[in-house]
Structures are given as structure tokens and as C-alpha cells.
Amino acid sequence: MQTLLKFSYFFVFILLISCGENKSKQESVDTEEVNIQSDTVAHVASKTIVFFGNSLTAGMGLDPNEAFPALIQKKLDSLLLDYKVINAGLSGETTASGKNRLNWVLNQKVDVFVLELGANDGLRGIPLTETRNNLQSIIDIVLQKNPGTEIVLAGMQIPPNMGKAYTTEFRNIFPELAEKNNAALIPFLLKDVAGVPALNQEDGIHPTTEGQKIVANNVWETLKDLVISE
Incomplete structure (x- = not known):
């Protein structure tokens, strides 16, 4: 399996066809074209992982190839696992805006849906009931569209400046929703990174x-149990 970063919804097949002067040469070229197409199609992954999140997923400030979804793709490819990763991260995304653009992302079959939203809600002090309800709505919509989709929730924490009660309840949203929906949980997406200059x-x-x-x-520790066991 060739190592490719597969973040678009289609692949463009570029076929170089030489113009022959006689019929036999043209037939040879046509046969070669079919072989190239067949070989290329054989490498198109049959399963899809969507990372749906904010700037953390998008890799803000970095080349997209350096963002963690791209690194997960490299890991999958190195293990010859038949998955295509789609980075659906959008900087500034809240749970509300994420819910509003979700249908666009679900215009394809999704095997694993990694939900990484909520941090911007917490930093803006959005009521926690709203954040919780939006995350639940996103999960519901994904499963309505693709009932067999595996849901992965990325746990998040926020600085203590919002107050102990708010930050504690915010942190608890993710494990509670994971348990409620029988979803996999990344305990804390930024473990060993947050607060390290x-x-x-x-x-x-x-x-x-x-x-x-x-x-x-951190993501792979949770994700591997889903993609390797299948």
C-alpha cells in the first residue's frame, strides 16, 4: 500500500496516452491504460475516518501534513490498514457551528468519526448544557446517517480561569457522553502537550x-483498537 495523504473526496487519475501511428501500437497503449487504471483503483482505501474538529484538528499554523490526522494516515499506511483519513477540521469551530456544517461532511460513508469539538465553547464560556446538547446532536446525526459508524470522542480540558465548577463540569462532558453513546474516548487530546511551551x-x-x-x-492509543480489530 502506497503512502498517500488522502484528504479529498475523490482521486484524479492522470493517464499519459501516447499517440501511435498504427493500430497495433494504439491497442498496446489502450491495454496499458487499462492496467494503470486497475492498479490505481486497487490502492483506493475502502474505509474512511473523518476527523471533525476545530483548529487543533486542522493543524492551525502548520502545514496540513504536520497535523495529527495526517500523521494518523501515515501510521495506518505503515500498517497496511485500508483507511482513508479526511481532515474536516475548521479553525474557530464551536459545537454549534460544527453541527450546522455536519451534513456536508456526511455526504459519504463514514466508518470512524472522531469528534474533536468543545474547546472553543469552553474558552468562550458558552453554557455547558448547550455544548453537551450540541455534541449529542452531532453524534445522533452521524449515527442516523451511518448507523454502523464508530464514534470517537476527543476529551478536552480548559484553563481554570473560568472557575472550578465550570472547568470540572466541562471536563466531565466527554467521558459522560462517551459512556452514554458507547463511544470510544480519547481521555485528553492534548495530554503531555497542553501547558508545555x-x-x-x-x-x-x-x-x-x-x-x-x-x-x-494520544489519538492512536484509542483509535488502534477500532481499526486493527476490524
């Missing part, structure tokens, strides 16, 4: 290239 960009929020590698490992 060397692993974050100047804003102190978005991981550096090295930080993204650690985030990818």
Missing part, C-alpha cells in the same frame, strides 16, 4: 510540529 506555538494553544506528534500518539 516548547510543544506549543507562540499563542500557547496550538501544538507545534513536535506537539502534533504527541497528539497523534
Whole structure:
């Protein structure tokens, strides 16, 4: 399996066809074209993992190839696992705006849906009932569209400046929703990265290239049990 980053919804097949001067040469070219097409199609992954999140998923400030979804794709390819990763991260996304754009992402079959939203809600002090309800709605919509989809929730924490009660309840949203929906849980997406200056960009929020590698490992610890067992 060739290592490719598969973040678009279709692949463009570029076939170089030489113009022959006689029929036999043209037939040879046509046969070669069919073989190229067949070989290329054989490498198109049959399963899809969608990472649906905010700037953390999008890899804000970095090349998309350095964001953790791309690193997960490399890991899958190295293990010859038949999955295509789609990075559906959008900077600034809240749970409300995520819910509003969800149908666009679900225009295809999704085998694994990694939900990484909520951090922007917490940083803006959005009522926690709203965040919880939006996350639940997103899960419901995904499963209505594809009942067999595996849901993975990315746990998140926020700084204590919002107050102990708010930050504690915020942190508890993710394991509680995971249990309620029988979903897999990444306990804390930014484990060993959050609060470490060397692993974050100047804003102190978005991981550096090295930080993204650690985030990818955090994700893989949960994701591997779903993709390897299938």
C-alpha cells in the first residue's frame, strides 16, 4: 500500500496516452491504460475516518501534513490498514457551528468519526448544557446517517480561569457522553502537550510540529483498537 495523504473526496487519475501511428501500437497503449487504471483503483482505501474538529484538528499554523490526522494516515499506511483519513477540521469551530456544517461532511460513508469539538465553547464560556446538547446532536446525526459508524470522542480540558465548577463540569462532558453513546474516548487530546511551551506555538494553544506528534500518539492509543480489530 502506497503512502498517500488522502484528504479529498475523490482521486484524479492522470493517464499519459501516447499517440501511435498504427493500430497495433494504439491497442498496446489502450491495454496499458487499462492496467494503470486497475492498479490505481486497487490502492483506493475502502474505509474512511473523518476527523471533525476545530483548529487543533486542522493543524492551525502548520502545514496540513504536520497535523495529527495526517500523521494518523501515515501510521495506518505503515500498517497496511485500508483507511482513508479526511481532515474536516475548521479553525474557530464551536459545537454549534460544527453541527450546522455536519451534513456536508456526511455526504459519504463514514466508518470512524472522531469528534474533536468543545474547546472553543469552553474558552468562550458558552453554557455547558448547550455544548453537551450540541455534541449529542452531532453524534445522533452521524449515527442516523451511518448507523454502523464508530464514534470517537476527543476529551478536552480548559484553563481554570473560568472557575472550578465550570472547568470540572466541562471536563466531565466527554467521558459522560462517551459512556452514554458507547463511544470510544480519547481521555485528553492534548495530554503531555497542553501547558508545555516548547510543544506549543507562540499563542500557547496550538501544538507545534513536535506537539502534533504527541497528539497523534494520544489519538492512536484509542483509535488502534477500532481499526486493527476490524
